[in-house]
Amino acid sequence: MNRNERIARAITLSGKSKSEIASLCKVAPSAVTQWISGESKTLKAESVFALAKATGFRAEWLTFGTGPERAIEAGPNNSQGELIGLASVWDAETPLDDDEVELPYYAEVEFAAGNGMTEVVEVADRKLRFSKDTLRAAGVQPDCAAVARVKGRSMERLILDGAAIGFDTSFTNIVDGEIYAFNQDGMLRVKYLYSMPSNSVRVRSENADEYPDEILSAEQFQEIAMLGRVFWWSTVRRSPRR
Structure with a gap:
């Protein structure tokens, strides 16, 4: 189909x-x-x-065309969420399945000086296992895929706080309306990007009511390290306060 x-x-x-x-x-x-x-x-x-x-x-x-047509309804024996892309985290002793590949994991880490400043780096001892089928469906080569975790509510309704994302490190050119992961001043950000006149860039959040658009000049955008286009994210509804 x-x-x-x-x-x-x-x-x-x-x-x-x-x-x-x-x-x-x-x-x-x-x-x-x-x-x-x-x-x-x-x-x-x-x-x-x-x-x-x-x-x-x-x-x-x-x-x-991957996975079930509809999300599984939450019930007594079902979690209130959906695992998209069949990603999982296992210990280093568990062998990979034939249809799995380990992807590098990126995160914000604080500088050793302890001054509160952060940088986005690959965490050497942490990997996330990912389905090769999903990578093929997304048109992403395994050696160009990486994962990270979203912090904050700026992309909520679409990508929730704490969600895992997958991004394609070979896809860093801006296609208007696509979602990208990028490193800005040591912060790992996930946003819609749009090309603007004079090589400026519009940065847009899904939660636009609380996070207004930003316009980055060409000079400001040159300071950003593009990580890649986001092609996958997990969706997990956390338990509400009781």
């Missing part, structure tokens, strides 16, 4: 009209028609997740 066929199936089974889907996804009805026909060859991340929310189908299934 191709992506446009999956989208058509999701919309049909949702019981919503194309006009309703367009309104919920904040696009023109003609865009939805192009998604269904396959005329549209690209689909922005925000459109995928809006479509997933509107239809009740999983974003990863809509995009790649």
Whole structure:
């Protein structure tokens, strides 16, 4: 089943009209028609997740056809979340499965001087095991994939605080509306990026109400170390306070 066929199936089974889907996804009805026909060859991340929310189908299934069509409902024997991409952390003694690869893990670490300053580095003794099938579906080479963990609420509704992300280190050129991981002044940031006039860059959060857009000049952007385009993230709902 191709992506446009999956989208058509999701919309049909949702019981919503194309006009309703367009309104919920904040696009023109003609865009939805192009998604269904396959005329549209690209689909922005925000459109995928809006479509997933509107239809009740999983974003990863809509995009790649991997995993179940719909998220598993939380119940007495189910966790309140969804494991996307089949990533797992194991001790060093556990052998890799045939369909697994170990990915390097990046994190903010404090300088030894103890002055509170941080830097983003690869943590040598920490790896995350990842499904080769998911990497293939995402079009990412195993030796170009790495993982990190998100801190903060700036990308919430889409990427929650504490979520693991996977990024493609070979994909650092800006495609408007894609999500990127980057190192800015020792902070690991995950944001939408957009190219602007005069080589400036717009930095946008999913949680735009609390985190307004930032505009980085060409000079400021030169100081940023791009880590790569984010192609995967975990979704886990933490238990609310009781």
